[in-house]
Amino acid sequence: MPSYEQGRVLRRATAVPKAPRRTDRHTSRRMAAKTPRQQDRPSGRKVVLAFGIAIVAAAALVVVALVGRSDSSPPATETPVVDLAGIPQDGRVLGSAEAAVTLVEWADVQCPACRTYTEKFFPTLVTEYVRPGTVDTEFRGFPFLGEDSVKAYRFLLAAAEQDKLWDLQEALYRNQGAENEGWVTDELIRDLAAGIDGLDVDQLFVDAEREDIVAEAAGARTVGEEAGILGTPTLQIGIGDEEPYEIRIATVDELRAALDDALDG
């Protein structure tokens, strides 16, 4: 059993260290309430300066964006994406009249996604389905992006009068310019049309000004909207006289699968 003196020493030994620990805990709690560390706090002048820098930085970003904006459209491609020679055309339709399945393409010549479709999907469609005569494809304009779209569609409709719509649309996609920058010039169309065998360029320009063609191109967006078209390219498959149904594809294999499905009935 410990003596009185020993007991005092023991009590002191256990009690004394407790007091500072309590103090430390309170101090750290007080410190925690001040997070983040208050000694780190920037001065009012620094804050004003920082927000001033933010406004200047945003303005600089806008200036750089406006000055350094790049024409994002890819460069023109010289060679046709696929050879259309020898494939029958009738107005807007490319392919045999005997084809059991029709792939309808709603497109806008200014739409970059339509260019992607023409460059990456259209060659497979033509080579594997249209040329052999199992599928034909019909172009329906949905010129919703701007004036260049409507003008290009006028010339496509004029080319359709000579059964050359598909040759001209393919050439236009290869030379697609920046959206609504006036890239669909008479000069460009004359150049492209001159490179299409069997297309009468002067007649093309006459037809492009025809009242019915001008009216059809101007009203095509409304027609598309009434048909439920929301964007381009919209692809639909028509089998015989049945109402066409929409397909959504992300790869060439998906296009093949959709067409094979339709051909299998």
Add this chain to the structure above:
Amino acid sequence: MSDRALRIAAATVALAGVAVAGYLTLVHFEDEALVCVAGGGCETVQESEYAEIAGIPVALLGLGAYLVMLGLLVWDTAHARLAASVVALVGLLFSLYLLALQLFVIEAVCVWCLANDVVIAPLLAVLTVLRLRS
């Protein structure tokens, strides 16, 4: 609202920003899935000449900004809070410029870009409150 709750709110909104900007960056580089949508025009906007600054996609810049804000929220010193507010303010002002472009120049509104605006505005508000409390 406690400091911790504000930080969690800011981090949640910043994560939403990372998701939106991340999606827009993916779409920018994924050209086969493109569709030009009438009245929506997301990909039209993404394909426009304004979609890049000096070759860097705007969406990628946004993604970077959200990641920086997240990092600063984790760091959480008074200077970090100030820096996060500054980044958010730059982001908001630049988003206003992009919104004006969509409405008046490209004339096509990008739904996902609007989602970004919905994220950046409250993020700036929360970060500013945090900054004022520090």
